[in-house]
Amino acid sequence: MVLSAAGQHLLRVSRPGAWGQHLLRVSRPGAWGHHLLRVSRPGAWGQHLLRGIGSVSTTAKGFQEKEIREKLQAFPGGSIDLVKQESGIAVLTVNNPARMNAFSGSMMVELEERVSQLEEWTEGKGLIVQGAAGTFCSGSDLNVVRDISNPQDGMKMCMFMQNVLTRLLRLPLLSVALVEGSALGGGAELTTACDFRLMVPGGMIRFVHKHMGLVPGWGGAARLVRIVGSQNALKMLGGALKVDPEMGLQIGLADGVLEGSLDGSGANALLEAEQWLGCYTTGPASVIRAIKNVVVSGRELPLEVALRTERDVFGTVWGGPANLQALASKAKHK
Numbered sequence: 001m002v003l004s005a006a007g008q009h010l011l012r013v014s015r016p017g018a019w020g021q022h023l024l025r026v027s028r029p030g031a032w033g034h035h036l037l038r039v040s041r042p043g044a045w046g047q048h049l050l051r052g053i054g055s056v057s058t059t060a061k062g063f064q065e066k067e068i069r070e071k072l073q074a075f076p077g078g079s080i081d082l083v084k085q086e087s088g089i090a091v092l093t094v095n096n097p098a099r100m101n102a103f104s105g106s107m108m109v110e111l112e113e114r115v116s117q118l119e120e121w122t123e124g125k126g127l128i129v130q131g132a133a134g135t136f137c138s139g140s141d142l143n144v145v146r147d148i149s150n151p152q153d154g155m156k157m158c159m160f161m162q163n164v165l166t167r168l169l170r171l172p173l174l175s176v177a178l179v180e181g182s183a184l185g186g187g188a189e190l191t192t193a194c195d196f197r198l199m200v201p202g203g204m205i206r207f208v209h210k211h212m213g214l215v216p217g218w219g220g221a222a223r224l225v226r227i228v229g230s231q232n233a234l235k236m237l238g239g240a241l242k243v244d245p246e247m248g249l250q251i252g253l254a255d256g257v258l259e260g261s262l263d264g265s266g267a268n269a270l271l272e273a274e275q276w277l278g279c280y281t282t283g284p285a286s287v288i289r290a291i292k293n294v295v296v297s298g299r300e301l302p303l304e305v306a307l308r309t310e311r312d313v314f315g316t317v318w319g320g321p322a323n324l325q326a327l328a329s330k331a332k333h334k
């Protein structure tokens, strides 16, 4: 795969240790300008991003990814279930209730497979990520964590999950994390890999990493800063704060609070989340997916590249069936 200059730049900074060097490099006067100039083929990176990134790390692909997968498969348990619905909204369920939906190694691999399936789902418009049996996800399975506590294995798992969650967030689907019960550690990180978070009363998002002698490694800190700002992120990580629905709304982590289960089955919360999401996914898939794509490029790419990508995406809907139908119906927007 040939990457544009911007793509190569992003991949380069994703190598452990390279970011520090990058910071030093861009801190020289004019270096950032050079970077912008190096982004000489903006369309290529934008297209690459919109096609769905295979990997955010140079070394998480190829035989090394195979090695990581094999390692993770050695820790079985639970499942990641995917239901694609006629409505264009899919439901992804983290399913390991005996361990409060903690991620076993095989579940990490399954998550990658489900994300691949969603990348191929061209009719899709929305995605709800939930936990089974009334709770969201308690992060990594601590039994796995203990068994791979050496730095090499930890780094491999971290790269694998960073890659998967980055691809999850970049899907051309409007995604919602439905937080019922607790989202702890990696579970909290998973909520930030969705576009929106809906919380049920009694629900909690908590980055407990500090209490585990860790920091987030699945990309959760980088995404959290973009969602709530660095001040709030510092408080959440530094204090391992319990973010309940009220605080979630206050700091912009939660996008809504649902009524929740009537019978403890989680069915009502899911219905409510589908209704909430339906407000944003009503319409043709081509348009909804284009909306997500322009927002992803605006969020992730340098302005010049994002503008070029926006033009490319615009070209996919201009004069398209939905556009022509709207023109023919002389739609008024009162």
Ligand SMILES: CCC(=O)SCCNC(=O)CCNC(=O)[C@H](O)C(C)(C)COP(=O)(O)OP(=O)(O)OC[C@H]1O[C@@H](n2cnc3c(N)ncnc32)[C@H](O)[C@@H]1OP(=O)(O)O
Pocket: 098, 099, 100, 102, 138, 139, 140, 141, 142, 143, 145, 182, 184, 185, 186, 187, 208, 209, 212, 214, 217
């Ligand atoms: C990426 C970095 C990470 O994610 S590090 C992992 C961060 N997560 C944690 O440390 C969660 C630790 N667990 C807890 O704090 C509690 O179990 C929570 C989730 C609050 C639930 O408490 P409570 O309702 O009292 O249930 P419980 O403790 O009896 O748990 C039920 C069974 O589930 C298990 N469980 C829970 N979390 C995990 C986990 N992350 N990994 C493995 N097992 C987990 C508990 O051990 C318990 O199992 P058992 O019934 O004792 O066999």
